Amino acid sequence: MDKKNKNFEAKLLNMPYEKPDTYGALSMPVYNSVAFEFKTAKEMEEAFCGLSNDYYYSRIDNPTVRYFENRVKNITDSMSATAVNSGMAAIANVIISIASTGCNIITSPHLFGNTYTFLSSILANFGIEIRFCDLTDLEQVQSLTDDNTCAVFLEIITNPQLEIADLQALSTICHKSGIPLIADTTIIPFCSFDARTFGVDIEIVSSTKYISGGATTVGGLIIDYGIFNWKKSLPLQKWYYNFGKEAFTKRLRREIHRNLGAYMSPQTAYMQSLGLETLQLRYERQAATCLELASLLKKSDKIISVNYTGLKDNRFHEISNKQFGAAPGAMMTIDLASRQACFDFIDKLKIIRRATNLFDNKTLAIHPSSTIFGTFSEEQRKKMDLRQETIRLSIGLESTEDLLADIEQALK
Numbered sequence: 130m131d132k133k134n135k136n137f138e139a140k141l142l143n144m145p146y147e148k149p150d151t152y153g154a155l156s157m158p159v160y161n162s163v164a165f166e167f168k169t170a171k172e173m174e175e176a177f178c179g180l181s182n183d184y185y186y187s188r189i190d191n192p193t194v195r196y197f198e199n200r201v202k203n204i205t206d207s208m209s210a211t212a213v214n215s216g217m218a219a220i221a222n223v224i225i226s227i228a229s230t231g232c233n234i235i236t237s238p239h240l241f242g243n244t245y246t247f248l249s250s251i252l253a254n255f256g257i258e259i260r261f262c263d264l265t266d267l268e269q270v271q272s273l274t275d276d277n278t279c280a281v282f283l284e285i286i287t288n289p290q291l292e293i294a295d296l297q298a299l300s301t302i303c304h305k306s307g308i309p310l311i312a313d314t315t316i317i318p319f320c321s322f323d324a325r326t327f328g329v330d331i332e333i334v335s336s337t338k339y340i341s342g343g344a345t346t347v348g349g350l351i352i353d354y355g356i357f358n359w360k361k362s363l364p365l366q367k368w369y370y371n372f373g374k375e376a377f378t379k380r381l382r383r384e385i386h387r388n389l390g391a392y393m394s395p396q397t398a399y400m401q402s403l404g405l406e407t408l409q410l411r412y413e414r415q416a417a418t419c420l421e422l423a424s425l426l427k428k429s430d431k432i433i434s435v436n437y438t439g440l441k442d443n444r445f446h447e448i449s450n451k452q453f454g455a456a457p458g459a460m461m462t463i464d465l466a467s468r469q470a471c472f473d474f475i476d477k478l479k480i481i482r483r484a485t486n487l488f489d490n491k492t493l494a495i496h497p498s499s500t501i502f503g504t505f506s507e508e509q510r511k512k513m514d515l516r517q518e519t520i521r522l523s524i525g526l527e528s529t530e531d532l533l534a535d536i537e538q539a540l541k
């Protein structure tokens with residue numbers, strides 16, 4: 130994994146522009162222009178009909194956004210990268226591109242709150258069935274697939290349960306039946322995790338998190354590795370006939386995303402392109418601190434349990450190590466004695482901030498059951514394995530010593 134991206138920074142930092150900049154700008158300028166002008170009606174026709182790559186309207190394509198997309202495409206060695214204005218927009222665009230009435234999607238109930246609502250409430254109204262199951266139980270997954278399954282969708286480390294499914298095994302099941310494996314990889318950035326080698330066909334990232342470079346902007350990415358054969362996909366059949374392996378990307382770009390209207394804005398693309406430049410540096414530090422802190426917190430007698438898959442006795446440690454390396458991300462959870470103990474702890478924190486979001490430069494603490502999942506019923510929370518005793522920590526750039534001291538004083 131780490132090998133693939135040894136030259137991550139060099140590849141990223143030296144990527145040329147499509148056209149030389151008039152002033153020799155070292156940073157890609159922000160093209161805050163809605164429309165782009167043409168010399169002739171003919172060139173205009175070609176751009177609008179997809180016969181040239183020229184820009185014409187920034188809901189569809191923009192030079193600053195395309196530069197960000199090309200950087201992502203380049204460092205992930207993918208066929209295409211599409212930038213949208215949030216992680217949720219990325220999920221919606223992907224699902225709408227591949228699903229149609231009568232199809233089903235296999236997934237786990239262990240999902241990001243908004244994703245859960247999008248799948249289970251919104252899509253259900255359009256006749257798309259969501260089959261919730263335990264994705265770590267391969268027999269269950271296999272038994273749920275049928276001719277109408279249009280995707281297996283998962284988060285590579287679920288939040289906040291920290292459950293990890295075997296991607297290679299899932300992709301084998303999927304590909305045997307002509308089903309794409311779609312993964313939300315937000316939790317481990319692509320500088321340290323090569324989704325393609327584990328059989329992921331479409332990668333979805335909330336770039337709001339690591340990539341934005343310290344919680345500067347909300348954004349999302351859709352990465353297509355161009356390896357999946359879309360022959361069996363009903364809504365993509367026409368596209369497959371015309372574009373083969375590019376079927377998904379072509380439908381996404383030419384039909385879905387421009388009409389849904391959630392393309393990334395040039396300002397956001399600028400900020401996130403800058404964030405990309407320090408991604409590896411920040412990630413390595415944050416993940417290493419998280420592993421170190423998790424090991425230290427395990428020794429505290431005031432903490433009932435520490436959940437981090439980098440810990441050797443974690444039930445997902447083996448698969449975590451295989452897929453994500455020794456320090457699998459910068460999020461952990463701790464369980465305290467009660468909901469009240471969690472609230473007291475959070476109130477006493479001095480360095481760690483009381484906020485949602487993940488992978489800010491600042492360390493953040495939240496009580497998921499009363500916030501992100503606060504409006505869910507207790508029964509729904511049970512189904513999602515959410516406990517009232519759990520606190521989620523997203524580890525930032527502070528030192529392990531400072532974080533440990535803050536946690537220790539808050540536990541007193």
Ligand SMILES: *Cc1c(COP(=O)(O)O)cnc(C)c1O
Nearest residue numbers: 215216217241313315335337348
């Ligand atoms: C934050 C998050 C999302 C949603 O991303 P937004 O950019 O907030 O829309 C989706 N999946 C995961 C795993 C996330 O952490």
